[in-house]
Amino acid sequence: MNRNFSSLAACALLALSPLAWAGSYTVTVVDKEGKPVPDAVVVVMPATAGTSRAPLPTQLTITQEKMRFLPAVSLVSVGAKARFINNDPWEHHVRASAAGAMQFNAAAGEGFELRLDGKPEGKPAKTADASFDKAGAVLLGCHLHASMRGYVYVSDSPWAAMTNDAGVASFDGVPDGAAKVRVWQSEQLIDLPVQQVMMTPAPVKTSFQLTVVPRKRRV
Numbered sequence: 001m002n003r004n005f006s007s008l009a010a011c012a013l014l015a016l017s018p019l020a021w022a023g024s025y026t027v028t029v030v031d032k033e034g035k036p037v038p039d040a041v042v043v044v045m046p047a048t049a050g051t052s053r054a055p056l057p058t059q060l061t062i063t064q065e066k067m068r069f070l071p072a073v074s075l076v077s078v079g080a081k082a083r084f085i086n087n088d089p090w091e092h093h094v095r096a097s098a099a100g101a102m103q104f105n106a107a108a109g110e111g112f113e114l115r116l117d118g119k120p121e122g123k124p125a126k127t128a129d130a131s132f133d134k135a136g137a138v139l140l141g142c143h144l145h146a147s148m149r150g151y152v153y154v155s156d157s158p159w160a161a162m163t164n165d166a167g168v169a170s171f172d173g174v175p176d177g178a179a180k181v182r183v184w185q186s187e188q189l190i191d192l193p194v195q196q197v198m199m200t201p202a203p204v205k206t207s208f209q210l211t212v213v214p215r216k217r218r219v
Helices: 003-016 100-104
Strands: 023-030 041-046 059-065 068-070 073-077 080-086 092-098 112-116 126-132 136-141 150-155 159-162 168-174 177-184 195-199 204-209
Touching: 023 041, 023 177, 023 195, 041 150, 041 168, 059 073, 059 150, 068 150, 073 080, 073 159, 080 112, 092 126, 112 126, 159 168, 195 204
Parallel strands: 023 204, 059 080, 073 150
Antiparallel strands: 023 168, 041 159, 041 177, 059 068, 080 126, 092 112, 092 136, 136 150, 177 195
């Protein structure tokens, strides 16, 4: 068979593939006052299966520093492995439990607890490892320091992203057709309604508005 003909045939088959017609999708998240919301998680669940062009992390590192979890919000895939590092000179715990309203539906024994000694001066920081095996939002806390809060959102959809400082999350290559879209934000305790969206080859844009005004991130 002519090599040029084979190449053309392959291109034609690719053009007929549903994913070849996938377009871009942009979601804007604003708060109750209409201001942009950073670090909100947007999860797209297409009716057609496919592979995202931007795979979610399967490994992450979360540090405890200056009485904070850093980063404050992380987004990973189901099964992701995490390493926690205590950079403070005093002891911390890592208490992981379902976040928001989901904590009331959590089964006994879900989540995990870790203990990390403080970092000795001039020596390596203490670490501990854990995994996130169940989809949903996870709250990170410390038994000793109640003000410490961190969050990990575990997505079972490969199409998930966090909003930027402008409150925008963008996706490329979402398969055409029906899709469900969910938005999660750590201070939005009552889940926002899931939106039904029709993906097309042309760019698609939607927006969500929270019913709360999130506190500003501590710098």
